[in-house]
Amino acid sequence: MTTTRRATATDLPFLEEVFVITMDWNPANAKGAAHWRADPTFQQYIGGFPRSTDFGLVAERDGQTVGAVWSRYFTAEEPGYGFVAADIPEIGIGVVEGRRGEGIGRALLNALIAASTTDLSLSVEDGNPAEELYRKQGFVPVGRVGNSTTMLRSERRDAGPS
Numbered sequence: 001m002t003t004t005r006r007a008t009a010t011d012l013p014f015l016e017e018v019f020v021i022t023m024d025w026n027p028a029n030a031k032g033a034a035h036w037r038a039d040p041t042f043q044q045y046i047g048g049f050p051r052s053t054d055f056g057l058v059a060e061r062d063g064q065t066v067g068a069v070w071s072r073y074f075t076a077e078e079p080g081y082g083f084v085a086a087d088i089p090e091i092g093i094g095v096v097e098g099r100r101g102e103g104i105g106r107a108l109l110n111a112l113i114a115a116s117t118t119d120l121s122l123s124v125e126d127g128n129p130a131e132e133l134y135r136k137q138g139f140v141p142v143g144r145v146g147n148s149t150t151m152l153r154s155e156r157r158d159a160g161p162s
C-alpha cells in the first residue's frame with residue numbers, strides 16, 4: 001500500500017534524488033546525479049528544502065520512499081523553467097524507476113493540488129508522457145520556453161462560478 005505524507009527536512013536527500021529524476025526523465029539524454037548536483041538549478045529547485053513557503057509530499061510503499069512532489073516559489077529575477085508569476089509556485093514531481101505507472105505520481109499530484117490554495121505551474125519537456133498526466137489533472141499550456149511547455153493549473157477551477 002502506498003501512503004503519502006508531508007515532506008520534512010530529513011527528506012531532503014530523497015528530494016534531491018527526485019530532482020535528478022525529473023531532470024533526467026529521458027534516459028536517452030540523462031546527465032546523471034553528479035552533473036545535476038553541480039548545476040545551479042539544483043540549489044534553485046531543492047536547496048534548503050523546506051524553505052518557509054515550500055510544500056512537499058513524499059509517497060511511501062513498504063517503508064520505502066518511492067516518489068515525491070514539491071512546490072517552490074520563484075522570482076522574475078531568478079525564474080524556474082516553468083515560471084509564470086512570483087505568487088504562483090512551480091512544482092516538481094518524480095517517482096523512482098520500477099515504481100512508475102502504478103498511480104503513485106497521480107496520487108502525489110492530486111494530494112498536492114488538494115492541499116494547495118494557489119495556482120500551480122510547471123514545465124514539461126516535449127515528448128515527456130507526464131504532460132498527459134498534467135492535462136488530466138487540469139493543467140493547461142500557457143507558454144513555451146525552449147523545447148518545453150509551461151503549464152498552469154488555476155486554483156479557481158475548483159471554486160466554480162461565483
Ligand SMILES: CC(C)(COP(=O)(O)OP(=O)(O)OC[C@H]1O[C@@H](n2cnc3c(N)ncnc32)[C@H](O)[C@@H]1OP(=O)(O)O)[C@@H](O)C(=O)NCCC(=O)NCCS
Nearest residue numbers: 021022025094095100101102103104105106129130132133
Ligand atoms: C511522471 C511521473 C511522475 C508520473 O508518475 P507515475 O506514478 O509513473 O504515473 P501514474 O502511474 O500515476 O500515471 C498517471 C498518468 O501519467 C501518464 N504517464 C506517466 N508516465 C507515463 C508513461 N511512461 N507513458 C505513458 N503515460 C504516462 C499517463 O497519462 C497516466 O495516466 P493513465 O494511468 O490514465 O494512463 C513518473 O512517471 C516519473 O517520475 N517520470 C520520470 C520523471 C518525470 O518525467 N518527471 C516529470 C518532469 S516534468
